[in-house]
Amino acid sequence: xxxxxxxxxxxxxxxxxxxxxxxxxxxxxxxxxxxxxxxxxxxxxxxxxxxxxxxxxxxxxxxxxxxxxxxxxxxxxxxxxxxxxxxxxxxxxxxxxxxxxxxxxxxxxxxxxxxxxxxxxxxxxxxxxxxxxxxxxxxxxxxxxxxxxxxxxxxxxxxxxxxxxxxxxxxxxxxxxxxxxxxxxxxxxxxxxxxxxxxxxxxxxxxxxxxxxxxxxxxxxxxxxxxxxxxxxxxxxxxxxxxxxxxxxxxxxxxxxxxxxxxxxxxxxxxxxxxxxxxxxxxxxxxxxxx
Ligand SMILES: [Zn+2]
Numbered sequence: 001x002x003x004x005x006x007x008x009x010x011x012x013x014x015x016x017x018x019x020x021x022x023x024x025x026x027x028x029x030x031x032x033x034x035x036x037x038x039x040x041x042x043x044x045x046x047x048x049x050x051x052x053x054x055x056x057x058x059x060x061x062x063x064x065x066x067x068x069x070x071x072x073x074x075x076x077x078x079x080x081x082x083x084x085x086x087x088x089x090x091x092x093x094x095x096x097x098x099x100x101x102x103x104x105x106x107x108x109x110x111x112x113x114x115x116x117x118x119x120x121x122x123x124x125x126x127x128x129x130x131x132x133x134x135x136x137x138x139x140x141x142x143x144x145x146x147x148x149x150x151x152x153x154x155x156x157x158x159x160x161x162x163x164x165x166x167x168x169x170x171x172x173x174x175x176x177x178x179x180x181x182x183x184x185x186x187x188x189x190x191x192x193x194x195x196x197x198x199x200x201x202x203x204x205x206x207x208x209x210x211x212x213x214x215x216x217x218x219x220x221x222x223x224x225x226x227x228x229x230x231x232x233x234x235x236x237x238x239x240x241x242x243x244x245x246x247x248x249x250x251x252x253x254x255x256x257x258x259x260x261x262x263x264x265x266x267x268x269x270x271x272x273x274x275x276x277x278x279x280x281x282x283x284x285x286x287x288x289x290x291x
Contacts, residue, residue: 020222021064022249023080025213025229028087029094032127036233041093043234047241048101051079056245058103060146061186065209068224079245081105082211082229084150084188087118088130091140099143107132107140108150108188108211111175120154134179141180148186148211149173158195165198169205186210192229199225214256228253 027037029044039047051058057075064080066072081098083090086109098105113120115133132140141147151157151168152175160168169187176184185208189198192213202210202225209224217228230244230252244252 020228020247020250021059021067021074021078021080022245023064023082023211023227023229024245025211025231026081026083026094027085028089028129029083029097030087030089030129032234035127036235038127039232039234039236041097043236044094045097045100046238047232047236048097048103050238050242051103051245052101054242058098058105060104061106061148061209061211062146064227065185065224068209068222082148082188083107085110085118085154086114086131086137086150088132088136091132091136095140095143095145098145104145106146106148106186107137108148109137109172109176110150110152110154110190111172112152113154114179137180141182147176147180147182147184148188149176149184149207150188151190154190156191156193157189157198158193162197162201165201166205169202169207173205173207192216194226214253215260217253217257219250219254219257 026039026044028035028039029041030038031040032038054077056077056079058081059074059078061080063072063074063078067074081103083094083105086107090105090107094105110120110131113131114137116131118126118129118131137147149169149172152172153168155164155168157165157168173184173187185206187202187205187207187210189210189212192211192215194202194210194212194216199210207225209227211229212226213229213231217223217226230249232241232244236244243249
């Protein structure tokens with residue numbers, strides 16, 4: 001009986017993960033050793049070659065949106081490629097490779113940081129680079145690529161009040177639409193950070209869907225305003241990439257969601273209880289040592 005239940009459960013999980021479209025999250029494509037967020041052009045080309053060889057088709061957020069809302073069919077091995085922040089090397093290094101393999105990608109643009117140094121990233125030892133300027137964004141679009149919004153200033157949205165959030169979301173959309181003369185219907189939350197309030201305000205600002213990463217997403221449910229993404233880092237061997245674009249990509253996302261939930265519950269425990277657990281553990285160690 002238990003075995004039968006396990007088989008049914010595994011079947012349901014398989015059914016669930018098999019219909020998900022993998023959405024990959026990249027940042028920079030350049031030769032910067034030891035930067036987690038930068039995939040080298042050689043590695044990126046190997047990944048595109050893999051996708052081509054295995055019959056994947058790159059789709060847009062609009063295609064995915066129509067699939068969800070109008071049930072329009074998608075190619076059997078659909079995949080979405082996204083680049084956060086709009087770095088210039090996406091145009092210089094990624095675009096020629098995307099064109100070579102007849103693929104398309106979406107870049108997520110911070111409207112106050114168009115054609116500038118990446119100074120919103122204030123962490124230590126950040127590699128300096130520029131973001132695409134307006135002419136480069138137009139070139140990106142002309143080459144058949146896509147653009148989505150990534151707020152005005154790249155803040156942690158849940159830390160802001162409603163008015164500030166609405167400004168970050170609506171002004172970015174209006175500004176990009178005004179400068180690029182295309183509808184900007186899709187949003188990408190900075191740091192994959194959002195809550196229910198942010199989702200409601202994103203709808204209010206006129207977006208049709210929004211990309212998260214794993215934080216706050218639901219493993220079992222497809223929600224257009226918390227689309228899950230798989231992170232592709234510079235330390236990605238090709239075999240792991242192959243798993244991340246297969247049906248098993250949901251396992252990677254599921255593990256990140258689980259890890260995040262565990263941390264959340266751990267943080268909810270009162271510090272005194274944590275201290276008691278650790279002091280007990282410490283005492284035991286002490287006694288064992290004395291034995
Ligand atoms: Zn970002």
